[in-house]
Structure formats: C-alpha cells, structure tokens
Amino acid sequence: MLAWIxxxxxxxxxxALAALPRPHLVVAADGGVRHAAALDVQVDAWVGDFDSSDGLTLDAPREVHPAAKDSTDFELAVSVARERGATELIILGAFGGRFDHAFALAMGACRLAGEGLKVVLHSGNEAGYPLLPSSPVHLALQTGQTFSVLAASPLRGLTLRGARWPLTGVDVPMGSGLTVSNEAAGGLLSAELQGGVALLTVLSEVRRA
Incomplete structure (x- = not known):
C-alpha cells in the first residue's frame, strides 16, 4: 500500500510531481500539511507537536505529541503510515528547509529502505532514492539529466550503467565527490551496490550543452 508523507x-x-502514483493513504507531518492543497489530496492523519503549523486549519484527524519527544514529526508520520499497512512511501517536501531536518530525513529514508520499505523522496524538481545492496535503483531518465550518488557510508562495489560516466565495481569513500553531478546517458539508469548506504538524487531538469 502506497502512502504519501x-x-x-x-x-x-x-x-515529475504530477506523474507520481496517487496514494492510498496521506499522512501530514506538522507543517507539511501546507502541501495538501497544492497536491489536491485529502489528509488522513495529521501528526506532530504542531510547532510549525500555527494558523493552519484543516479538516483532518490530529495526533498531537509533546514538543519534548524522542522522534521527529516525520518519524511519527511514518509510524502512523506503517501501522495502517503502508509498504511504500513517497515523502513529499523532502528537500529544502532546515539542513538538520533534511539530513535526518534522508538518512531515515535509507534506514527504512533497509527495513524493506520502498521509499522515494520528492520535492517536484528533485528526487531521492535510497541505494543499498538490497535496494538497487533503476530509473528511466532523459539524456543529460543530472544525478548524484551521495555516499552516506563507505561504498563497496558501486556500479553505474546508463550514465555519462559509468562505473563498475568501484569503492567510494564516505562523502566523496567522485559520484556527484553525473549525467544520464538516456534510457535506463541502473545503480547497484555490493556494500554500504547511499542516496541517489535526481534533478528534474535536463542539463543543456
């Protein structure tokens, strides 16, 4: 079951945003509820400590948590989605804003992928896909579309096919710039790992020569 967070x-x-599959369930994490109208969705659950949604009103069931809590609003929203049967998550509004929140969200998405969930991060003009040995990434991209593989740990045996700069079984240090700002060669982009954790990010626009 697909949930939008x-x-x-x-x-x-x-x-790219309009082409996303429509959800069976929508869970808003605090101020993320602002996106509901633009996405034309009904929110099934509104979760968080509500410190970033002052002045917002929405006819949706609320699950209120104290500000002094051990989980982020995003984590709380994911818990609700999983409790209701979600096995696939598209996290919308995932990029931009506070760096600490965006970084924790990206790493959390990689952890969830390691637990067997299918996870996509999306902000319309940028998308992210957790890349683990158990979760290869295969995407149909346009020629010249920019993508990066961000090494969240040392990577072992990274293979990229369908890229302007392909790789075969390459080890990549954590945080390396080696795999930043590559380009799709057109057709299917494939990324596979033998070991480690990464996030593959894609820009919607095509880089023009």
Missing amino acids: LVGGRLVLTP
Missing part, C-alpha cells in the same frame, strides 16, 4: 520542505509543482 507530507513534510515541511520545498515543493515545486512539476510534471
């Missing part, structure tokens, strides 16, 4: 980062209305 609405979080409080940037959201740009693009054809």
Whole structure:
C-alpha cells in the first residue's frame, strides 16, 4: 500500500510531481500539511507537536505529541503510515528547509529502505532514492539529466550503467565527490551496490550543452 508523507520542505509543482502514483493513504507531518492543497489530496492523519503549523486549519484527524519527544514529526508520520499497512512511501517536501531536518530525513529514508520499505523522496524538481545492496535503483531518465550518488557510508562495489560516466565495481569513500553531478546517458539508469548506504538524487531538469 502506497502512502504519501507530507513534510515541511520545498515543493515545486512539476510534471515529475504530477506523474507520481496517487496514494492510498496521506499522512501530514506538522507543517507539511501546507502541501495538501497544492497536491489536491485529502489528509488522513495529521501528526506532530504542531510547532510549525500555527494558523493552519484543516479538516483532518490530529495526533498531537509533546514538543519534548524522542522522534521527529516525520518519524511519527511514518509510524502512523506503517501501522495502517503502508509498504511504500513517497515523502513529499523532502528537500529544502532546515539542513538538520533534511539530513535526518534522508538518512531515515535509507534506514527504512533497509527495513524493506520502498521509499522515494520528492520535492517536484528533485528526487531521492535510497541505494543499498538490497535496494538497487533503476530509473528511466532523459539524456543529460543530472544525478548524484551521495555516499552516506563507505561504498563497496558501486556500479553505474546508463550514465555519462559509468562505473563498475568501484569503492567510494564516505562523502566523496567522485559520484556527484553525473549525467544520464538516456534510457535506463541502473545503480547497484555490493556494500554500504547511499542516496541517489535526481534533478528534474535536463542539463543543456
């Protein structure tokens, strides 16, 4: 079952965003509820400590948590989605805003992928896909579309096919710039790992020569 998780980062209305599969369940994490109208969705659960949604009103069931809590609003929203049967998550509004929140969200998405969930991060003009040995990434991209593989740990045996700069079984240090700002060669981009954790990010626009 597919759930959309609405979080409080940037959201740009693009054809890539419009092409996303529609959800069976929508959970808003605090201020992420702002995106509901633009996405034309009904929120099934609104979760958080509500410190970033002052002045917002929405006819949706609320689950209120104290500000002094051990989980982020995003984590609380994911828990609700999983309790209701979600096995796939698209996290909308995932990029932009506070760096600490965006970083924790990206790393959390990689952890969830390691637990067997299918996870996509999206802000309309940018998308992210956890890349683990158990979760290869295969995407149909346009020629010249920019992508990066961000090494969240040392990577072992990274293979990229369908890229302007392909790789075969390459080890990549954590945080390396080696795999930043590559380009799709057109057709299917494939990324596979033998070991480690990474996030593959894609920009919607095509880089022009």
